[in-house]
Amino acid sequence: MRTRTIAALLSLLGMGIGQFYNRQWMKGLLLLLVECGCLIALPAWKKGIRMLIHLGEQPSRLVDGQFMPGDHSIFMMVQGLLTAFGLLLMALLYAWNVRDAFLFGRLRESGVRVPSFRESLKRLGEEGYPFLLMSPAFMITLLFTMLPIAFGVLVAFTNYAGPNHLPPRHLVDWVGFQTFKDLLTLGSWSGTFVSVGLWTIVWAVLATGSTFFFGLFVAVVVQHPAVRFKKLWRTIFIVPYAVPGFVSILIMRNLFNGSFGPLNQYLQFFGLPAMEWLSDPMLAKFTVLLVNLWLAFPYFMFMMTGVMSGISKDLYEAAEVDGAGRPRQFVSITLPMVLLSTAPLLIMNFAFNFTNFNLIYLLTEGNPVNNALKFAGETDILLSWIFKLTLEQNQFNLASAVSILVFIVIASFSIVQFRFTRAQKERDLVQ
Amino acid sequence: MKSRRRESKAVTALLYLFLIMLSVICLFPVQWIVMASLNTGNALYSSSLVPEQLTLSHYRYLFDHTDYVLWFWNTFKIACMNMGASLVVVTAAAYAVSRFRFTGREIVLTTLMVLQMFPSFMAMISVYILLLQAGLLDTHLGLVLVYVAGGSPIGIWIVKGYMDGIPKSLEETARIDGASHTTVFVRVIAPLCVPILSFVALTSFIAPWMDFILPRLLLRSSEKKTLAIGLFEMVMDKSQMQFTTFAAGAVLLAIPITLLFFFLQRYVIDGLTAGASKG
Numbered sequence: 270m271r272t273r274t275i276a277a278l279l280s281l282l283g284m285g286i287g288q289f290y291n292r293q294w295m296k297g298l299l300l301l302l303v304e305c306g307c308l309i310a311l312p313a314w315k316k317g318i319r320m321l322i323h324l325g326e327q328p329s330r331l332v333d334g335q336f337m338p339g340d341h342s343i344f345m346m347v348q349g350l351l352t353a354f355g356l357l358l359m360a361l362l363y364a365w366n367v368r369d370a371f372l373f374g375r376l377r378e379s380g381v382r383v384p385s386f387r388e389s390l391k392r393l394g395e396e397g398y399p400f401l402l403m404s405p406a407f408m409i410t411l412l413f414t415m416l417p418i419a420f421g422v423l424v425a426f427t428n429y430a431g432p433n434h435l436p437p438r439h440l441v442d443w444v445g446f447q448t449f450k451d452l453l454t455l456g457s458w459s460g461t462f463v464s465v466g467l468w469t470i471v472w473a474v475l476a477t478g479s480t481f482f483f484g485l486f487v488a489v490v491v492q493h494p495a496v497r498f499k500k501l502w503r504t505i506f507i508v509p510y511a512v513p514g515f516v517s518i519l520i521m522r523n524l525f526n527g528s529f530g531p532l533n534q535y536l537q538f539f540g541l542p543a544m545e546w547l548s549d550p551m552l553a554k555f556t557v558l559l560v561n562l563w564l565a566f567p568y569f570m571f572m573m574t575g576v577m578s579g580i581s582k583d584l585y586e587a588a589e590v591d592g593a594g595r596p597r598q599f600v601s602i603t604l605p606m607v608l609l610s611t612a613p614l615l616i617m618n619f620a621f622n623f624t625n626f627n628l629i630y631l632l633t634e635g636n637p638v639n640n641a642l643k644f645a646g647e648t649d650i651l652l653s654w655i656f657k658l659t660l661e662q663n664q665f666n667l668a669s670a671v672s673i674l675v676f677i678v679i680a681s682f683s684i685v686q687f688r689f690t691r692a693q694k695e696r697d698l699v700q
Numbered sequence: 701m702k703s704r705r706r707e708s709k710a711v712t713a714l715l716y717l718f719l720i721m722l723s724v725i726c727l728f729p730v731q732w733i734v735m736a737s738l739n740t741g742n743a744l745y746s747s748s749l750v751p752e753q754l755t756l757s758h759y760r761y762l763f764d765h766t767d768y769v770l771w772f773w774n775t776f777k778i779a780c781m782n783m784g785a786s787l788v789v790v791t792a793a794a795y796a797v798s799r800f801r802f803t804g805r806e807i808v809l810t811t812l813m814v815l816q817m818f819p820s821f822m823a824m825i826s827v828y829i830l831l832l833q834a835g836l837l838d839t840h841l842g843l844v845l846v847y848v849a850g851g852s853p854i855g856i857w858i859v860k861g862y863m864d865g866i867p868k869s870l871e872e873t874a875r876i877d878g879a880s881h882t883t884v885f886v887r888v889i890a891p892l893c894v895p896i897l898s899f900v901a902l903t904s905f906i907a908p909w910m911d912f913i914l915p916r917l918l919l920r921s922s923e924k925k926t927l928a929i930g931l932f933e934m935v936m937d938k939s940q941m942q943f944t945t946f947a948a949g950a951v952l953l954a955i956p957i958t959l960l961f962f963f964l965q966r967y968v969i970d971g972l973t974a975g976a977s978k979g
Contacts, residue, residue, distance in 0.1 A: 399802050665825055
């Protein structure tokens with residue numbers, strides 16, 4: 270058998286043994302120590318994984334009038350998940366250990382002296398440098414983003430919901446795809462999901478489209494040769510964007526207030542009827558869109574201005590020579606150029622609006638109430654519904670299921686956007 | 701020719717009319733809240749645009765009878781911690797993915813891209829439980845960690861996009877002269893990245909002032925509250941007395957942030973475009 274195979278097989282047998290065979294004593298010792306540590310902790314690993322499987326066996330109960338705390342399913346799930354992540358890391362280390370033994374075995378076959386531990390360390394410093402740089406970002410996203418996401422996904426497959434399955438008083442169990450089935454087929458849930466989902470899509474399309482085209486319109490107006498003080502106008506129009514968003518939204522909430530908001534007072538002053546800006550179902554949707562337009566058009570205006578000032582003047586001159594008027598120039602030159610370079614922004618903005626929780630919740634809290642919907646109001650989007658389901662109604666499993674579906678939508682959008690920018694980049698290279 | 705000139709005059713008038721109306725719409729809410737904070741009495745509405753009498757009593761009330769100063773200090777602390785931590789985490793990782801070719805680089809980039817689309821409070825129950833288990837619930841540190849984790853993926857993408865635009869020849873020269881990676885980064889790359897790093901610093905500093913959901917979920921005791929929660933609770937309070945106090949608080953918060961924005965406008969706009977167009 271060749272050296273490389275023997276080394277790899279030995280390393281497969283136990284971490285570090287292949288390295289000993291390769292005469293890399295220090296490295297082998299370190300790996301062996303890690304393996305021993307893991308073996309000593311074996312009962313703990315086993316316990317963690319078992320927790321993840323059964324999610325607690327003993328609910329809290331009263332024994333002779335005394336309260337006995339039982340298993341807390343959700344804490345067990347988190348512990349189990351951490352164990353699983355740890356095992357995954359160990360498996361990766363193990364695979365690396367086998368590969369390492371194999372590679373150095375091959376090196377020895379070709380008669381090269383294996384590097385000493387110090388040399389290895391130095392090489393590790395060189396090659397591992399990018400990994401060292403990424404390690405803080407990796408650790409923090411692993412713990413506070415990926416782990417919660419994994420946990421959230423798992424919750425969707427349990428019956429973790431009030432009032433009958435809330436730890437620590439009750440246990441939580443795995444239920445497979447039951448939650449998704451309920452969400453899509455159970456009358457009241459599916460009705461709410463469909464109507465809130467539809468409004469979310471309508472909202473995201475209209476919110477993105479209105480800000481996009483209005484921003485374009487304003488940019489074109491300011492760019493018009495007859496308009497002077499361009500810089501002044503732009504500075505005024507960026508005010509809504511510069512003021513902290515949540516402050517503006519709270520201001521708007523009072524401005525549009527049906528009973529004591531100034532807007533209605535002005536309307537009445539001019540002899541017009543007061544409007545139910547935030548409490549009429551249709552009008553509330555309109556108001557939400559209007560406020561969003563106010564908040565977000567400056568962003569697109571600035572983007573468009575940037576793009577338009579980048580378009581070469583030659584194009585317009587050539588068009589003029591060909592006898593194209595200003596409208597024609599706009600449709601054939603400005604519009605395609607602007608659309609092309611802002612399309613990725615458009616997709617990103619759509620995804621942002623799809624999950625624009627702050628605007629909806631701070632402005633209307635999802636109200637006005639609609640009794641046909643379960644725990645949702647007329648202006649609730651999926652994300653604010655999720656918020657209500659978790660924080661107000663304890664429907665954790667349903668909220669997680671909806672989150673997963675929302676995530677699928679968002680992720681597919683980001684992939685489309687990624688493809689788009691990449692395609693654009695490649696075209697730039699060709700030109 | 702004459703009719704054409706008259707027509708263009710009409711167009712110009714229309715354009716100006718539109719611009720003036722839009723300016724009024726853009727500025728009115730701001731003017732209204734400033735006036736409400738200075739107006740005597742506690743009414744939401746005053747018939748004249750500029751009240752006859754101005755008073756600072758709402759501001760005085762804010763300082764004497766609410767925890768505004770404490771909230772401000774809390775938020776400032778969180779914002780500084782978030783800015784420092786985000787800068788370190790984001791810059792280091794962006795430098796790695798922009799300048800080194802290592803195994804798994806593509807996977808890292810794709811993961812970051814998918815994560816950036818994930819609003820961090822979508823996994824809020826689990827964040828809550830994790831912090832509870834780690835003993836970090838109701839601490840500012842816990843909140844900052846969640847912010848950094850939530851903000852890094854997009855930040856890394858943006859900074860990486862910017863770094864990709866810096867020619868490699870500069871650092872190669874320095875490397876040949878024997879400088880280590882760290883020296884090259886500190887001496888050559890970082891100075892060139894000042895605009896984009898200011899953008900990251902600015903956005904991560906501002907985020908905690910704006911955010912509402914996470915502190916509401918993670919901070920329980922009233923002495924840990926941030927400004928956003930304090931102000932929101934003032935608005936939710938139905939009495940009108942609280943509204944004018946809110947107006948004063950909102951103005952005090954909005955002024956520094958708005959000025960900061962105008963001051964660093966160029967960086968903000970550049971940063972937004974960089975994030976969008978470079979992949």
